[in-house]
Amino acid sequence: MKNKSLISINDYTKEDYIKILNLAEEFEKNPTQDILKGKVIATLFFEPSTRTRLSFESAINRLGGRVIGFTDATSSSVSKGETLNDTIKTVANYCDLIVMRHPLEGSAKYASEVSSVPVINAGDGANQHPTQTLLDLYSIRKTQKTLDNLNLFLVGDLKYGRTVHSLLMAMSHFNTTFNFISPVELKMPNEYKIYLDNLGLKYYEHTDFTDIISRADVVYMTRVQRERFSDPMEYEKTKNTYILNNSMLVNTKPNMKILHPLPRVNEINVNVDENEKAYYFTQALNGVYTRQAILASILGLK
Amino acid sequence: MKDSKKLNVSAIKDGTVIDHIPAENLFKVLSILDLKSLKSKMTFGTNMESNKLGLKAIIKVSDKYFEDDEINKIALVAPEAKLNIINNYKVIEKKVVEIPNEVVGIVKCVNPKCITNNDEIVTRFNVVEKSKVALKCHYCEKITDQEHMKIIK
Numbered sequence: 001m002k003n004k005s006l007i008s009i010n011d012y013t014k015e016d017y018i019k020i021l022n023l024a025e026e027f028e029k030n031p032t033q034d035i036l037k038g039k040v041i042a043t044l045f046f047e048p049s050t051r052t053r054l055s056f057e058s059a060i061n062r063l064g065g066r067v068i069g070f071t072d073a074t075s076s077s078v079s080k081g082e083t084l085n086d087t088i089k090t091v092a093n094y095c096d097l098i099v100m101r102h103p104l105e106g107s108a109k110y111a112s113e114v115s116s117v118p119v120i121n122a123g124d125g126a127n128q129h130p131t132q133t134l135l136d137l138y139s140i141r142k143t144q145k146t147l148d149n150l151n152l153f154l155v156g157d158l159k160y161g162r163t164v165h166s167l168l169m170a171m172s173h174f175n176t177t178f179n180f181i182s183p184v185e186l187k188m189p190n191e192y193k194i195y196l197d198n199l200g201l202k203y204y205e206h207t208d209f210t211d212i213i214s215r216a217d218v219v220y221m222t223r224v225q226r227e228r229f230s231d232p233m234e235y236e237k238t239k240n241t242y243i244l245n246n247s248m249l250v251n252t253k254p255n256m257k258i259l260h261p262l263p264r265v266n267e268i269n270v271n272v273d274e275n276e277k278a279y280y281f282t283q284a285l286n287g288v289y290t291r292q293a294i295l296a297s298i299l300g301l302k
Numbered sequence: 303m304k305d306s307k308k309l310n311v312s313a314i315k316d317g318t319v320i321d322h323i324p325a326e327n328l329f330k331v332l333s334i335l336d337l338k339s340l341k342s343k344m345t346f347g348t349n350m351e352s353n354k355l356g357l358k359a360i361i362k363v364s365d366k367y368f369e370d371d372e373i374n375k376i377a378l379v380a381p382e383a384k385l386n387i388i389n390n391y392k393v394i395e396k397k398v399v400e401i402p403n404e405v406v407g408i409v410k411c412v413n414p415k416c417i418t419n420n421d422e423i424v425t426r427f428n429v430v431e432k433s434k435v436a437l438k439c440h441y442c443e444k445i446t447d448q449e450h451m452k453i454i455k
């Protein structure tokens with residue numbers, strides 16, 4: 001993985017995932033080190049994403065590295081009409097690695113082809129956000145003590161949700177049983193179901209999960225947005241079905257954990273936060289360790 | 303010259319005849335092969351009856367022999383195309399076209415949010431299915447299928 005850009009979750013093999021997770025575990029035990037001392041890392045956020053940027057910058061700072069970059073395109077030369085090619089080629093001169101987020105899909109892949117230093121994709125439109133997927137895997141393994149043979153519930157917008165698609169791809173290496181819970185309009189796209197069929201993995205589709213949540217090992221919640229519905233009535237009718245409440249957790253498995261990529265709006269009631277099964281804030285913290293592992297691995301320091 | 307087929311388009315001495323092009327895609331084929339920049343003599347026939355295709359088109363190009371890589375590009379819009387290589391009025395070789403594994407710079411990505419539709423970047427696709435063509439964008443990973451395929455140029 002040394003010097004290799006991380007653009008898509010499909011750039012890594014199962015062995016690569018395990019290597020990153022093991023490394024992240026080491027960083028969790030010892031998050032403050034100086035292995036990035038003397039390294040300069042550019043964080044180029046062509047669209048703002050405070051959460052992701054702070055997580056990366058925290059990971060870099062705790063390892064003694066320096067950060068340069070911009071937090072949104074309006075404050076950079078991009079607003080003066082510079083092409084992505086020119087921005088990346090210029091910035092690559094100033095740093096050892098580029099972390100970038102961009103609203104256009106495929107932008108990170110393109111950047112990695114013109115950059116002289118490795119690129120980490122911190123989100124390219126609705127396409128990929130591989131460090132999110134790796135931190136999801138880390139959180140699942142940490143809470144379940146394994147990644148194998150789990151029953152994973154994916155809840156909410158399964159049609160447009162980039163995080164659930166990438167998580168599905170990654171978890172397909174571990175004999176996962178999938179339960180897809182979504183409004184009919186936002187069902188898991190066929191291409192992913194065909195992909196699972198070809199691997200012989202089991203999946204079930206539901207429009208409600210109150211009765212089946214007791215089977216879940218991991219419940220991965222995502223937001224159902226009103227704008228995604230062609231019929232606003234349909235949204236009004238179903239919106240409450242995909243909101244998780246404390247009362248729904250009574251008969252769930254003891255090992256069950258609730259994950260969410262954050263930010264949350266109302267899909268998890270705040271009364272769940274105090275429940276020991278709520279894991280989403282720790283999941284965000286795991287993002288720092290996972291990103292430390294990815295940075296160290298790509299820079300060849302671990 | 304009693305044979306009615308031969309009356310359709312006149313014979314050429316040396317060069318290539320591309321037959322069995324779906325009539326509606328003739329102009330796409332011309333553009334993919336960039337024939338307008340070629341100085342050779344050319345004849346086109348279109349809207350000719352074909353049992354297989356409904357209406358077909360045919361292109362005859364004098365003194366031009368296509369490389370496989372070059373000609374395979376037309377498989378996207380003319381998968382049934384047949385090539386006759388002509389030498390001294392005789393067919394010396396027949397070829398069929400084959401959909402390549404990678405398509406560079408011919409097709410537009412279907413995704414309006416793709417970087418290739420917003421910056422001057424040459425498109426690139428992996429062909430994930432050949433029978434009913436499906437192209438996966440090398441950049442945004444979205445699939446462009448036959449139905450939504452737009453030829454650049």
Ligand SMILES: [Zn+2]
Nearest residue numbers: 411416439442
């Ligand atoms: Zn694309």
